[in-house]
Every structure is written in C-alpha cells, then in structure tokens.
Amino acid sequence: MNGGLSPGNPALQSAFRTALDNQGILALLIFVVIAIAWVACRELLPARVRVHLATARAAASAEPAARRLLRIGFGALWIFDAILQAQPAMAAGLPSQVVAPAAAGAPGWVQHLVNWAGTGWSYHPVQAAASTVWIQLGVGVWLIACNRGPWSRLGGVASVAWGLVVWIFGEAFGGTLSPGPSVLFGAPGAALLYCAAGALIALPMRSWEGDRLGRRVLQVTGGCLAALALQQAWPGRGFWQGSIHGRPGSLTDMIQSMGATQQPRALARLVTDFGGFVAGHGAAVNLFAVVVLAAGGAALLTGQRAIIRPAVIGLLVFFLADWVLVQDLGFFGGTGTDPNSMVPLALLLVAAYVAMTKAPQPAPAGETAEPAAPAPARAANLGRRLAISLGTASASVVVALWAGGILVLGTAPMAAAEASRTADPIIATSLNGSPATLDSRAAPFSLTDQDGRQVSLASLRGKVILLTFLDPVCTSDCPLIAQEFRAAGQLLGGQSSHVALVAIVANPLYRSLAYTRAFDRQERLTTIPDWLFLTGTQAQLTQVWKDYYVTAEVEGAGSMVLHPDIAYVIDARGVMRTELNMDPGPGSPSSQSSFAVELAQAAERLLGSS
Amino acid sequence: MTGRAGRRAGAVTVGLGAAVLLAACGSGGQGTAGTAAPPAQVSVPMATSVGGSGGTAYAVVDMGGSAADHENFWQLFARAAGSAAWRLATPAGVASNGGVVAAVTGASSVAAGFRPSQDLTFSPVATSTDSGGSWSAGSPVMFGLASDPDALAAGPAGRLIALTSNGTVAVQSQSQAAWTTLATERPIAASPAGRTCGLTRLTAVAFTAQGTPMVAGACDRTSAPGIFAEAGGSWSLTGPALPSPAPSAVLAMATAGSVTTAIIRTGTGASARLVAAWRGAAGPWTSSAALPVSSGSVLSASIWPSGAAGLVLSGSRAALLSGTGASWQELTSLPAGTVTLAPEPHGQAEALTARGSSFRAWTLNSGSWQVVQTVSVQIPYGSSG
Secondary structure (H helix, E strand, O other): OOOOOOOOOHHHHHHHHHHHHHHHHHHHHHHHHHHHHHHHHHHHOOHHHHHHHHHHHHHOOOOOHHHHHHHHHHHHHHHHHHHHHOOOOHHHHHHHHHHHHHHOOOOHHHHHHHHHHHHHHHHOHHHHHHHHHHHHHHHHHHHHHOOOHHHHHHHHHHHHHHHHHHHHHHOOHHHOOOOOOOOOOOOOOHHHHHHHHHHHHOOOHHHHOOOHHHHHHHHHHHHHHHHHHHHHHOOOOOOOOOEEOOEEOHHHHHHHHHHOOOOOHHHHHHHHHHHHHHHHOHHHHHHHHHHHHHHHHHHHHHOOHHHHHHHHHHHHHHHHHHHHHOOOOOOOOOOOOOOOOHHHHHHHHHHHHHHHHOOOOOOOOOOOOOOOOOOOOOOOOHHHHHHHHHHHOOHHHHHHHHHHHHHHHHHHHHHHHHHOOOOOOHHHHHHHOOOEEEEEEOOOOEEEOOOOOEEEOHHHOOOEEEEEEEOOOOOOHHHHHHHHHHHHHHHHHHHHHHEEEEEEEOOOOOOOHHHHHHHHHHOOOOOOOOEEEEEOOHHHHHHHHHHOOOOOEOOOOOOEOEOOOEEEEEOOOOEEEEEEEOOOOOOOHHHHHHHHHHHHHHHHHHHHHO | OOHHHHHHHHHHHHHHHHHHHHHHOOOOOOOOOOOOOOOOOOOOOOOEEEEOOOOOEEEEEEEEOOOOOOOEEEEEEEEOOOOOOOEEOOOOEOOOOOOEEEEEOOOOOEEEEEOOOOOOOOEOEEEEOOOOOOOEEOOOEOOOEOOOOOOEEEOHHHOEEEEEOOOEEEEEOOOOOOEEEEEEHHHHHHOHHHHHHOEEEEEEEEEOOOOOEEEEEEEOOOOOOEEEEEEOOEEEEOOOOOOOOOOEEEEEEEEEOOEEEEEEEEOOHHHOEEEEEEEOOOOOEEEOOOEEOOOOOEEEEEEOHHHOEEEEEOOOEEEEEOOOOOOOEEEOOOOOOEEEEEEOOOOOEEEEEEEEOEEEEEEEEOOEEEEEEEEEOOOOOOOOO
16 A cells, blocks of 8 residues: 655645646736726726826825734735645645644544544645635735725635634644643634734724724733733643653643754754753743743733833744744744744734824724715616726725635635535545556456356446456455445446446455455445456466456465556456556545546546447 | 723733633643453453364464554464474465464364454455465455454364354354354343353353354353353353352363363452363363462463463463363463463473564473574565555
C-alpha cells in the first residue's frame, strides 16, 4: 500500500495551481466586465448628476481613523491569508496538518464537527483549497475598497461570516475547548479576532462617534486578557515548568516545535534559542507573561486614558515579542494559514485605543451616508434602473461588487462539489498516476465464479468489464479495492447491467470456492448482481496471471501473497482499453470514493462510445 | 458612587467574571476513577506450544516488530518426532499479524488457523500431514477465531472445533469441508449449566477422547469451573470439584491422546490459585494441588500429551506438570523474553524466546539455562502495510 496523499503530491499541486490560474482569469474577466459596465453607465448619466455626485462625495465626512485602521488592517490580513492559502501544499495538507492538529484533544463533538468539515475538504481538495483562496481574497478586497456606507458594513458582515467558518472548522474553536489553551500559542483563535473586527466594521457609522465604542472595546479586551492571564496561571497545565522530568514543558514544547518549522535560519535560531531559555526558566517566563497580561488587562478595564496609554504600549511590545519568539510569525512551514493571533490582537487594541482617543464628533444626520444620486427621471424599466444605479455608484462600490463576484467565484464551485457525494477523481490520479491507455485484445479465460458456474471472457462479450485481481485472504488492499468496485457499481446505477465487475483470485494457495465465498460475505458483495469472483485450478490461474501481467508471489514467515493492485477496463468487444493502478493508498473514504469514481467514469466512457 | 464610576465598576466586575469563566474553560479536569479490584485473568496470550502423541511438537510465537503497525508476524515452529531441532513451519499465503492457533490433528498432522487482522474478518485455516512441511488450505472459519490459544482443537479423525471472536462454537462437518454452528456463548450461559457457574466468557474448545465437543470459560460463581460437554444439543457442567470455592477461569484446555487437561485459575488477587485437572478416556476428573500465583499472571499456558503442561508466569517464573496426577514443579529465572515452554524430547521442558527475527530454544543444564538452538527468521516487514 502506498503512503497516501502527501501535501507535496505533484499531481494535486499542479491541479491546484491550474484551478487558481483558471479562476484568476475569471476574476480578471469579472473585473473588466464590471469596470466597463460602470464606465459605460456613468456616461449615460447627465453631466449635472455627475457633478452633483462628485460634490456630495467630496463633502461627505471622513471615515473615523479607528474604523479605517481596522478595515484596511484586517482587509490586508485576509489578503495575506489568501496568499498563504494559495501555497501548493494546502490542497492536501490542510486537513491533516492544520485542521486535525487543531482539534486534537478537543471534546468528541468538536472533533466530530471538525472531521466532518475535513472530510468535505478531502473529498474535493482542489476545489476547497481554491475556494478558500478566493473567498479570503474577496473579503480582503471588499474591506479595503469600501470605506463607507452599507456596502462597507456588509464587508464587515462577510468578514464575520467567513471568520466564524474558519474559527469553527479550521481552528476547532481556536483551541478554547482543548485542554490547556494558551494566549501565547494563539487562543482564543485568530479567526475569532477577525470576527470581532468584522463586527465592529459592520456597526453603523454613528457608533464610532465619541469615545464610547473605543472604551468599551478596550474594556472587553481587558477582561479577555485578564481571563487569559488566569488561564496562563492555572496550575497543572505545564506552563510553569520549562521541562518536566527531562521532557519539555508546554511552552517549551510549543516553541521547540515552531523552531523546527522550515523557515529562515536566523529566525529559527532566534526561536530555538528562546526555547532553550524557556526550558531553563519556564516559571519566570510564565510569571512574566501572566503579570503582563493581568496588569495590561486590568489597566484596560479602568477606562482611564492615562493608565491605558502605557498599558497599550506595553501590551503591543509583549504581543510583538510573543509573535516572534513563541508563535514564530505563524505562517511558515508550507501550511501556515495566517500570522496567528498576535497581529490581529494588536490591530484590535490599537484601533480601540484610537477610537477612544481620536473619536470624531457627531455629524449632522445623513452626512456620513453614501451620497444619494438625484432620482433619475422616470426610470423606464429594470435594466435602465440598474444601469443608473451602477452609473451613480462610487469606485469603491464597484470594487466591492467585484469582491462579491470573487466570493461567488470561490463559493460556487465548492458548493457544487459539496453537493456531490462522491470524491474528486483527482485523488486517485494523485495517488497512482493517470490511467494508461491500452488497445489490445484481452486474453481469453474460463474460470469458476463464486457460485460454481463457469465464466469465460467470451460469455461476458457485450458488457464492459472492470477486471481486477484479489487475494481472498488479503488483510489490507484487496478488501479496499473490492469496496471500490462495489461503489463503482453503485455509481453506474442503471448502467451497471451493462458492466461486469470481475475479480480473479490472486493467491495460489487459498483459491477454493470456500475462500471466494468467504471474501464475498466479508465484503458484502453477495448482493451485487454483476459481481464475479473467479477462481480455478492453479494451472488455470497461473495462465491468466501470465496473460494479464500479474504476479502472485508467495512469501513465507507470515507474509501475504504479493500481487499488483491493478484493474483493467475491457470494452464490450473484448479489447483492453485502460489500465488503472488500484493501490488504494490510505483507504480513506475520500480515496476510496475517488477510485470508485475513476472506475465508473472509465466504464461510462466505454458505454458512451459503444 | 457616581453613575460613571458605577458603570466602570460593573464593567470591571463583568470582565473579571468573564475572566474566571474563561479561565475555567478547557481545564483538563481529572476524572475520579473508581478503584475497582483487578478482574480475574480469563485468558492468556496466544504464545503456546502443543505436542502430538507421536512426539512432534509445535510452538506458536509472536516475532517481528510493533503489532500496532502490523509489523508483528506470528510464527509456527515445528519439531519433528525424534528431532531436537525446531524449524519454521508457518503456513505461507496468509498474513499472520492477528495470531496463529495450532491444533494437532494426528501423529504428524496439524491444522493452523489464522486470526483476523486489519480488514480480514474470517480465519483462513491450513492443514498439514507432514508435521508442517507442506500445507494446503482448509475451510475457513467465519467470524474469525477468538483470541485464545485453544480457540481451535481437533477431535478424532482430525475433525476441528473452533471458538470464534463472537462466541460462536463451530464444528467441521465429517468431510471437513464446511463448518456448522454448534452453539453460541449466550445460550450456553443461559442454560442451567451456564447459570450454575455464572458463565461470563468462553475461552477454549476441545473434543473429548471419544469425540464429544467441550467448551470452557470463565465463571463468576463458585460452584464449579466452567467446563461443559455437549450431549444431544444440550450442555452440562463436567468439570472437577475445585479445592476451594471461588470464581474461576479455564485458561487452557486440550485433549492429547486419551487425556483431556485443563488449567484453571481460581480466585482473584492474593488468593489466586492455579489448578490442573485431568480426565481420562472414561474416568472422572482428577485435579492437582493448587499452585498459589498471588497477583501474578499467566503469560503462556501449554498442554502436552499425557497430561503434562508448562506455564510461563510473570516474574520469569514457570510451573511444570510432568503428567496426569503430578505435582507442580516450579522453575525460576527463566531466560529473559521467554514467551512459552515446550516439551523437551527427554522429558524436560524447553524455554522458547522470540525477539525480532531471532527464535531461541533453551534447555536447563546443571541449573542454568543454555541456548541449544537459534533460528533466524526473515521477517517480512512492510508486507502487511
């Protein structure tokens, strides 16, 4: 059995790159079409309307600095995350290297939920990975481009929605439900901070007037930091020990594992050295962290500027140190999905401080809203009304429209893929390569099926044959391949009566009907109408193996019989048309489904051409 | 307190409350597990040896690497009558990672059943008529053999009886071409005999010398050990009287020649004892004196012809019985890594060790164990992955 789908699988990486390229061209096309439509619609507007719009926009009040910081900062973070999601190893690596470790140790229902999402991803790795790239890019562009009005607030809602998806399914609730979460490692999850920022951006513009919002956000942040300090101080979680009986404590272990990630050498050395320091001074480092978090949190809770200012500065320095020395910037290693929690936390903190200290004064009602265009005279029909609406839209709204288009570009293929219960055949191809095309007459055989009836190749003429070789006492690959054949028969549905699913025994010793029947019972193949498990005398089988390039090597000392995992697709005229490498790899539900789809598609192609 | 200060105090209170609440989240609380008494040992590991009445001996041992990685490979060794040398006799063509159960079917014939592993759920069976020199496929046991060294046994004319992992007792047809279900654990436990002893689990099967099917198991009542014989479709208790009433478990049971031997563990903890019981072709059961084992465990139990037996106990100890009616002979300081004992041609016992690819036979010479043979096995690492 091969080792399964590795994140570095070239076929999968190539398919991912191709999907990104194709969808990138589509994204550009969407932009060009929207831009042309916008320019054209603007030309339709009377000159006085255009002048009015320009004047009104110039007169509109500026966006509060704190909101701008949040919007642009988190927009940039989403775009950066999209770039990270476009790393080649993401398609195969995210479920096993990001999602599964995040859920490790979490309660069963969390693991179940996360595994459900991981399974969905692993059934369609290319679509899922590409969708994630475009969705995050779309949210980021939307946030940056749109600075006011309902479109801008909607961008905040999009950030909350996608952030929640990432927080729940990608970060397993940010590790908050796992034993021993630590703010130093990333709790309560970077995506939750993206949600918080999105929620603030989605607030009505009047919420930013005065210092109330900034103060409240600082107090909530202070409360959370105090809670996280308490968690960090909680005994029994290994935070107070740099090493425990010669083994690294929690903090040391985290830093050492981060230091081992592939990254620039200087950074690795810095992190590793700090890990060594923590190993020797674990209690002191944790005490420092607890004190800074608790003191910083308490200072923020006071709501007094004079206390908050030095606290914010101190916390920012602490966040930076933790980001570099503990979180190791968060995004190295090929499957890093974001820069972890300290950057968004720092952004939130600064934005809240700015909101409190540089709050705009209340503006007259209506001044902060997107300036309305003069009502078009008697808009005759829907098309014209839409054209006028587009023509009066600002450039930022147009970019937001494009961002919405990118979101659709990301979600539509994933939604379509998820609607399918079968896995993408790219998984099978990635595991074993593309099927080989053949064009040679299949060698005749005459063997005995599981019911004792003689079956020859000639007797199957008129049917497409999916043929493989199975050892009835095999413990690993053969049962998986049998299930893939069974699933292929189910996928063929009504066409299955035109297809024969045939296996020939690949064990010279355990080849009696008792064994083919036992195997069929084990694999629940007895109810599959077109399933044939053929056997014969040793001489008969040896001849068939030779004709079909199969070897069945009997090894001693408790080894299975070694034989190749292959399948042939034979057309209705008895011509071998395709050879598939059937090594089932990890035997995961997604890989099994993928092989079944590949088999069914190979049969369908021949059925369609006959 | 001003309204503003009050709000601030409220916010602080809420924040600190949230702090405590959040801090409590994710704490890895330790459950307070109960301190129940350790259960009585109801089975022994699969490593064992069996002897044919003609002098041939077979040993089953686990070799190779990690069972978790399917890198362990159970091996069957055979030592022909009159020979002092073991040779590898594992039947080819089946992965042996799940375990091998051997049953002597005649003077030089033997059957080997393979326990399921990975996705294989039934047990292939191989038979040999030349002491394991060559093998042919027998009929497979559906549901898979139980994880007990006496889950497969032979009766007169080589007919097999099997105990499967779901508690089914199956017997071969007279032609030995197919299996039929003789009984299942639950009806036996629910029968008057089963209720009398409080049968909790079956652990061994055998035929009597006359060909009557027998099953044995663990009982949680003190009235009698759980040895049952079948007659006319019903099961009756047929074990010996125990020296002192206690819950019991039959760790091994086999018929060799005309003698059926059972190794019974009675009691738990410090009062645990081992008792051997014998039954001749027609006579009643007799039993040995009790061997105290305290809290130690039996690592291997082997029954040989004429009522002889050899047990490997924890702490590098061993206990031997030379035959029907004999007393326990205790041995200490077994060679490190001893997995089972085997009958030695001259009436003594050999200690067998198996580590990685090396199988060694040791004999006791002038009070110390000495290696008399080493067999290096080409372990097929990676073949079951």
